Amino acid sequence: MTQANPNATAPLPLECEMCLKEIPASAAFTPEGSEYVGHFCGIDCYQAFLRLQREAAEKPE
Ligand SMILES: [Zn+2]
Numbered sequence: 001m002t003q004a005n006p007n008a009t010a011p012l013p014l015e016c017e018m019c020l021k022e023i024p025a026s027a028a029f030t031p032e033g034s035e036y037v038g039h040f041c042g043i044d045c046y047q048a049f050l051r052l053q054r055e056a057a058e059k060p061e
Pocket residue numbers: 016017018019020021040041042045
């Protein structure tokens with residue numbers, strides 16, 4: 001017998017890709033048209049994330 005997971009019915013909370021804060025799906029900022037699609041708690045985190053990505057890409061190994 002498998003017991004029903006009480007969490008199974010609730011939708012998983014999204015996590016901000018930048019600050020890893022839990023965000024309700026309705027409040028998630030999801031950029032469209034970008035290569036990487038993630039969820040962010042706001043435009044600030046999205047821009048900070050983009051900056052990190054760009055710096056990482058420019059950094060010579
Ligand atoms: Zn965030």
